[in-house]
Amino acid sequence: MTTATTAPAAPASPASPASLDARAVSAWFGTHKVLERVTLNMPAGQVTALIGPSGCGKSTFLRILNRMHELIPAAQLAGEVLFEGEDIYAPGRRLTDARRHIGMVFQKPNPFPAMSIYDNVVAGLRLTGVRANRQTKDDLVQECLSRAGLWKEVRDRLRQPGGALSGGQQQRLCIARALAVRPRVLLMDEPCSALDPTSTRRVEETIQELASEVTVVIVTHNMQQAARVSQQCAFFLAEQGTPGGIVEHGPTTDIFGAPKDDRTADYVAGRFG
Template identity: 75%
Template structure:
C-alpha cells in the first residue's frame, strides 16, 4: 500500500482536473471520502487521482462503461483491492475523517464498517438461512446470546425484504433460495455487522425484473440508516435509486477518472460535460 498525504486544496484540484465538483448543497462532513485515489494492477494504471465525497444517508450511483475502474474503486473503499497480489494504490479513504489505510488501522475494522454486496450472490450454500445472516457477526467477533441472534436474524432479513418469504424455513440451506432471494440474503448478512456504509457492485445484473425491483425497494428503504454506493450499468436503475451520481470514464487506454459528479437528476438531465450526455443517452458505452 502506498497511501499519499493530501490536503483539502489538493482534493479540490483533483475534482477540477476531472471536470467534476461536489454536488450542490453537499456538507463538509461526508460519511465517506476518497481523496486522490490512483490504482494499479502491476504496471497497468487503472485509476487516476479519483476524488469523491459520499454524503451520509444518500445513495450514490457510480456509472460508466465497462473497464473504467468503477468496481476497482469500490473495492478500494473497503480494502479489498489489496487482496490482489499485483494490486497497489495511492491516496486516502476517509471514514469519519480517519484514513482506513492509515497506520494502525485494521482491515477487519474497515470491513465491519464498510460492507460489500457483490454482483453474483454468494451465500454459503450449505449453511442455513439464519446462519448465513449470522456469519458476518461471527467473522468479526461479535458475541451474541441466543435471543440476540434471533432478533438480529429477523431484523436483518426484514430490512432486506426477505423475512416474510423465509421466516418459516430459517434452517433451510441458503443455496436453496432463488437468485433474487440469495442476493437479499447477502444484503441481510452485510447488515448484520451494523455497517456505516454499504457498497454494492452491480447487485441486480444477474436478476430478473421482479427480483431487481425488490432489491431496489430494499436499497431505498436502507438509505435512511446506511450510506450506500452502488455500481450499475442500468441507467434507469441509477435514476430510480440514487440521489447523487458519479460518471467514470477511461478514454483511449488512459486510466479511469470521474468526468462528472452531482445530483442524479442534474447528471442525467443537464450534465455539464458532453461526454456525460452522450453516455446517459446511450451514444457510447
C-alpha cells in the same frame, strides 16, 4: 467457585450512516494504472451511483473503499479514503475495522449454500468476533431479514439452506448478512445484474428503504436503475488507453437532466457504452 462471564452481545440497534470521501485515489495492477486521482464525496445517508462503461475502474474504486483492492497480488494504490474524516489506510488502522464498518454485496449472490438461511445471516458475527446469545441472534436475524425485505418470504423456513433460495432472494439474503454486523456504509457491485426484473425491483426497493439507515455506494450499468435509486451520481470514463477517472459527479437529477460535459450527456442517453 467460578463466575460465569457474559459474552458481549451484538449491538442493539443499527448504527448511523457515515460519510466516505475519496481523495486523489489512484490504483495499479502491477505497472498498469487503472485509476487516476479520483476524488469523490459520498454523503452519509444517501445512495451514490457509480456509472460508466466497462473497464473504466468503477469496481476497482469500489473495492478500494473497503480495502479489498490490496488483497489482489501486485495491486497498489495512492491517495486517501476517509471514513468519517479518518483515513482507513492510515498506519495502525486495522483491516477488520474497515470491513466491519464498510460492508460489501457482490455482483453474483454468494450465500454459503450449505448453511441455513439463519446461519447465513449470523455468519458475519463469528467473522468479526462478536458473540451473542440465542435470543440476540434470533432478534438480529428477524431484524436484518426484515430490513433486506426477505423476512415474510422465509420466516417459516429459516433452517433450510440459503442455496435453495431464488437468485433474487439469495441476493437479499447477502444484504441481510452484510447488515448483521451493523455497517455504516454498504458497497454494492452491480447487485442486480444477474437478476430478473421482478427481483431487481425488490432489491431496488430494499436499497431505497435502507438509504436512511446506511450509506450506499452502488456500481450499476443500468442507467434507469441509477436514476431510480440514487441521490448522487459519478460518471467514470477511461479514454484511449488512459486510466479511469471521474468526468462529472453531482446530484443524480443534474447528471441525467442537465449534465455539464458532452461525454456525460452521450453516455446517459445511450449513445455509447
